[in-house]
Amino acid sequence: MLNNQAVLATLRMVNEENLDVRTCTMGINLNRCANPDPKALCTAVYDRIMTVAKDLVKTCNDATTLYGVNVVNKRISISPASILLEGHTVDTAVELCKALDKAAIELGVDLLGGFSALVHKGITPGERTLIESLPRALAETSHVCSSVNVGTTRAGINVDAVNLVAETMLKVSQATAFMNGFGCAKMVVFANITEDNPFMAGTLLGPGEPDVVINAGVSGPGVVKRAIEKLIAADPNVTLDEIAEEIKHTTYRVTRTGELIGRQVAKKLGVPFGVLDLSLAPTPKVGDSVGEIYQAMGIKKIGCPGTIAAVMMLNDAVKKGGAFASSSVGGLSGAFIPPMEDHALELALTDGTLCLEKLEGMTSVCSVGLDMIMLPGDIAASTLAGIILDECAIGVSARKTTGVRVIPVPGAKVGDYFDFGGLFGGGTVVAPRCPDGQEAFVAHGGHIPAPIHSLLN
Numbered sequence: 001m002l003n004n005q006a007v008l009a010t011l012r013m014v015n016e017e018n019l020d021v022r023t024c025t026m027g028i029n030l031n032r033c034a035n036p037d038p039k040a041l042c043t044a045v046y047d048r049i050m051t052v053a054k055d056l057v058k059t060c061n062d063a064t065t066l067y068g069v070n071v072v073n074k075r076i077s078i079s080p081a082s083i084l085l086e087g088h089t090v091d092t093a094v095e096l097c098k099a100l101d102k103a104a105i106e107l108g109v110d111l112l113g114g115f116s117a118l119v120h121k122g123i124t125p126g127e128r129t130l131i132e133s134l135p136r137a138l139a140e141t142s143h144v145c146s147s148v149n150v151g152t153t154r155a156g157i158n159v160d161a162v163n164l165v166a167e168t169m170l171k172v173s174q175a176t177a178f179m180n181g182f183g184c185a186k187m188v189v190f191a192n193i194t195e196d197n198p199f200m201a202g203t204l205l206g207p208g209e210p211d212v213v214i215n216a217g218v219s220g221p222g223v224v225k226r227a228i229e230k231l232i233a234a235d236p237n238v239t240l241d242e243i244a245e246e247i248k249h250t251t252y253r254v255t256r257t258g259e260l261i262g263r264q265v266a267k268k269l270g271v272p273f274g275v276l277d278l279s280l281a282p283t284p285k286v287g288d289s290v291g292e293i294y295q296a297m298g299i300k301k302i303g304c305p306g307t308i309a310a311v312m313m314l315n316d317a318v319k320k321g322g323a324f325a326s327s328s329v330g331g332l333s334g335a336f337i338p339p340m341e342d343h344a345l346e347l348a349l350t351d352g353t354l355c356l357e358k359l360e361g362m363t364s365v366c367s368v369g370l371d372m373i374m375l376p377g378d379i380a381a382s383t384l385a386g387i388i389l390d391e392c393a394i395g396v397s398a399r400k401t402t403g404v405r406v407i408p409v410p411g412a413k414v415g416d417y418f419d420f421g422g423l424f425g426g427g428t429v430v431a432p433r434c435p436d437g438q439e440a441f442v443a444h445g446g447h448i449p450a451p452i453h454s455l456l457n
Contacts, residue, residue, distance in 0.1 A: 076109050147203075291342050
C-alpha cells in the first residue's frame with residue numbers, strides 16, 4: 001500500500017526541483033475497428049477514441065489539483081495501426097492517420113502514438129502500406145507519432161525493413177521540409193520495442209496489453225541532480241557507490257509519487273493501471289537536464305573518458321530505486337539522452353566534446369538509443385540504414401530496447417542550428433565521422449540472424 005503522507009512529504013521536499021508526472025498515457029486497443037470499407041474504418045477508430053478517452057484530460061488536470069504535481073502531458077497510445085490496414089491502400093492509411101489526428105486535437109491530448117508496424121521478421125502488406133504512407137501521413141497531421149520495430153533479440157534484425165525505413169525517413173524529411181524535417185521527430189525505429197512505454201514518439205499498445213489501460217511516466221532529472229549536489233556539498237570525498245545509493249533513494253521517492261498519481265487517474269477513469277515508467281526524461285530548460293546529472297557526478301565535460309561509466313551507473317541506480325519502490329515499474333525506466341531536449345547534452349555536441357559515435361556508445365548502457373539528433377539534409381539512405389543497424393545491433397545483442405530518432409534537415413549542413421520549440425527543443429546539425437563505406441554491406445539486405453543467447457528455451 002502507498003503511504004500518502006510519505007509521498008506528500010516528499011513533494012514538499014522536491015516541489016522546486018522540476019519533479020513532475022511527465023505523462024499519463026491511455027492505451028486503447030483498436031483492433032475491433034477493422035473494416036474493409038475505408039470510411040467505416042476511420043469512423044470507427046475516431047468514435048472509439050472519442051468515447052474511451054473523453055475524460056482523460058480532465059481527470060489528469062483534477063489529479064494535478066489534488067496532489068500539486070503537474071501532469072505535464074496527456075497522451076494516447078493505440079494498438080499498432082498496421083493491423084487495421086491489411087487489404088487497404090496508402091490513401092486509406094493517410095485518412096486513418098488524419099482520423100487519429102482529429103481525435104487527438106478534439107480531445108486536447110498532446111500526442112497520439114501507435115501509428116506503427118512490427119516488422120522484425122517480415123513485412124505484411126498492411127505494414128508496408130503504413131510505412132509507405134508515412135511521408136504524407138506525418139506531413140498532413142500534427143499530433144500523430146509513428147514507430148517501426150525492425151529487430152528483436154529473439155528474431156534478429158530485418159535488414160530489408162531497415163533499408164525501407166531509412167529511405168522512408170528521407171522522404172518524411174522532404175515531405176516536411178517546410179518544417180525543417182520535423183516529421184522525423186515523430187518517427188522512431190526500434191529494436192526490442194516495449195509494449196507499455198508511455199513516452200513519445202515510440203509508444204504503442206502491445207498485443208499483450210489490456211483493452212484500455214493507463215501507463216504513467218514520471219520524471220525528475222532536477223530532483224536527482226539536486227540530491228547529488230547536496231550529498232557532495234556535505235562530503236566532498238563521497239564515493240561513487242554512495243552517490244549511486246543516493247540516486248536510488250531519490251528515485252524511490254519519485255516513483256512512489258508517480259504511482260500514486262497514475263493509479264488515481266486510472267481509478268477515476270475506471271480502467272486498469274498498467275505501469276509506471278520511471279525515466280529521467282529531460283526538457284530543454286536549464287535544471288531539467290540528464291546531462292547536468294552527469295556533471296554533478298563529476299563528468300565536467302560530457303563525452304570525456306568516464307562518461308559511459310557515469311551513464312551506466314545512473315541508469316542502473318534509477319532502475320534499482322524504481323524497482324524497490326513499485327512492482328509496477330515498466331516501460332523503459334532509466335535515463336534518456338536526447339540532445340535536442342537536453343541543453344547540457346546539446347552544448348556538449350556543439351562544443352565538440354560529445355560526438356555521434358560517443359553518443360552511440362552511451363546508448364549501450366542507457367534506456368533507449370540515438371534520440372533527437374539533427375543530421376545533414378544530404379545524408380545518404382545507406383548511412384541512415386547503417387546508423388539504424390548499429391543501434392539495433394546494440395539492442396539485440398544486449399537484450400535491451402534501442403531506438404533511432406534522427407532528423408535529416410533538408411538543406412542543412414553540419415553546424416547549422418534549428419529549434420522546433422517546446423519539448424522537442426533545438427539542436428546543432430552533426431554527422432558521423434565516417435559517413436560512407438557501408439553501402440555494399442547494407443545493400444545485401446536479408447536478415448541478420450538472432451544472437452546465440454536468444455536460444456533461451
